Amino acid sequence: MSEDDVLIVGAGPTGLTLAIELARRGAGVRIVDAAPVPHRESRGKGLQPRTLEVLEDVGVTERALATGTTRLPFRKYFDGAHVNDTDPFADARPTPDAPYERGVLIGQWQVEELLRERLAEFGTTVELGTEVTGFEQDADGVTAVLADGERIRAGYLVGCDGGRSRVRRAMGVRFDGTTEEAQSMVVGDVEAEGIGRDVWHQWFTSDGSGVALCPMPGTNSFQFQASPELDASGEPLPPSLESFQRIFDRHARVPGITLTDPTWLSVWRVNVRMVDRMRVGRVFLAGDAAHVHPIAGGLGMNTGIQDAYNLGWKLALATAGQAGPGLLDTYEEERLPVAAWTLGISTELYARVLEAVKEPGTGVEAAAPPPMGTGYRWSSLATSTTTSAGDPDTLRPGDRAPDAPCLDASGRPVRLFQVYADPRFTLLGFGPEVADAVGKLAAEYAGLVQAFAVDAGDLEDHEGHARRAYGVTDPALVLVRPDNHVALLTRDPADVANYLTHIATFTPKE
CATH class of the missing domain: 3.50.50.60 (FAD/NAD(P)-binding domain)
Structure with a gap:
């Protein structure tokens, strides 16, 4: 074995x-x-x-x-009438520190x-x-x-x-936790010839129910979502193409549209x-x-x-x-x-969402989620030091490490996220004053850390975006975890060595 x-x-x-x-x-x-x-x-x-x-x-x-x-407007209908087309992210733009x-x-x-x-x-x-x-x-x-x-x-x-x-x-x-048997939804993948694929269609009715067809890119299918049909005891009926068609006809009120080619039919309950x-x-x-x-x-x-x-x-x-x-x-x-x-x-x-469908002027777009993955400030891996670089209110250990455009040693454009793609820890040393320390730490922890002297030969923060994103105004060392969260902000090379020694049973090279 x-x-x-x-x-x-x-x-x-x-x-x-x-x-x-x-x-x-x-x-x-x-x-x-x-x-x-x-x-x-x-x-x-x-x-x-x-x-x-x-x-x-x-x-x-x-x-x-x-x-x-990345761009699919929501088209909402209410009791069969077109209400509006909306894109909740229409004004969103990438920034140097957040490319998506x-x-x-x-x-x-x-x-x-x-x-x-x-x-x-x-x-x-x-x-x-x-x-x-x-x-x-x-x-x-x-x-x-x-x-x-x-x-x-x-x-x-x-x-x-x-x-x-x-x-x-x-x-x-x-x-x-809980499973709400009374709250359920039928979902599936179907085709629907005659329905436009340039918007996410959402039909709602004054009784608070509805159906949605979302065109799935790279396919001929739509994801179908709706409240289920119920039997005499109030239980959801098993999903079928026929029940999907009845639900669609009742809510969408679009004659001549036939749902076909189901590749997935399911009942989803609130868990x-x-x-x-x-x-x-x-x-x-x-x-x-x-x-x-x-x-x-x-x-x-x-x-x-x-x-x-x-x-x-x-x-x-x-x-x-x-x-x-x-x-x-x-x-x-x-x-x-x-x-x-x-x-x-x-x-x-x-x-x-359940509340939004009752109002003609709102819809599923009201459920746009907040950002995920902002960080782990509470973690024991988020070490604070008395010589923290930057403003702790803007960036602290445990936070998501921001992106920034830079130039590599040969002058070619490179983003920090591309630098971080290496599976090791990444050490950024801002300023020539810490360049020697960066080189020494890189040599000692070569199997665990990749290191770059910023504005001192390895990376050039030519537009200042990296310094602004990391809150750096003075010489500083920034250690970034392999999962692209800030491990440490400091000016003292000993803090970096102590952190790495705590994280890994790694013997530094002499």
Whole structure:
């Protein structure tokens, strides 16, 4: 029985992102999924700006932007009459520190396809039709049991197997929250010839119900969303093409439109649940296996991808035997509060949608979510120093590291996000006064850190955007984590060395 560093159970966006993060850092990873073939369902259909930043680091954002669309106005109808066309992000513009001003509409199956392609570039593929039924763990690793009786040994196991997670149940953690059986929605993918594909159609009626058709880029399909038909006891009827057609005809009041070619039909119920723990020993949970959300805002897929981004570099250090004491504990420390916040936000958004459809002048666009991924200021990894560089009210340890345009050593344009794509920590030294310290730290921690002297040979902050984004006015050292959050702001090279020594059991070179 061979042993891998990490076994990932579930090959949705969360599991695939985690597999890439581990593979690009040299960890041995095996990823399995119970499904016999990849699905082709739109499901969670939006990537938020912060997730695009994450996926740029992972290596798929350019492909996602080419596949999806960033501009799709909302067209609202009320009792059959056209009310308005709106684009809540019409005035949004990219800035030097935030290059993605809006999200991208893209089917979940397309996101997964892009992630599988990226993972294959590291020589790893998903093992489909492979179901994990249980596991045992000891001090040295985890032994997973497959449905066919095979046993897989790994150093760590991560459950990314969705809301009905078998891994979560086997861990014995709580999954607190509620399931609102009375609040449900039918969703699916259908074709509808004769309906324009340049807007997201939303038909609402004075009784408070409605139906929406969202054109999915790169396909002939629309994602269908509506309140379900109910039986005599008030239970949702099973979704079918015929019921979708009846719902559409009743709300849209557009004659001659026939829904065809259903590739996904489902009933979605309001679930608001999260675990009380995301780690038990060598077993972790991420994505929907750890937290499930109301559909509004598209927060589920985005939160899961960001879970994986947080865990990947930490788990990679652990598999290399270099994780400092408590580093793996910071995954739960940082992500569990985010899950709780997201559940509160997505529940509020869903309530706003239900209220918005009752008013002719508002609609689903009222549920535009707030920014995600702003940071982990509360984390034990967000070390404060007495010699903090910059204004702590503008940028502090734990915050998302901003982007900025610079010039590389040869004078070519380069963005900080491109610099941060290296899987190591990144050290920026602002000013010639700290250039020698930057060079020394780079040499001592070469396997853990890449370092750049800004305005002293390595990078040129030619327009001052980097200094403004990081609040730097004097010579300063900025240490950025592998998941592009600020680790440290300081003027003292000893602070950097102390931080790195705490994070990793890494012996500096003499």
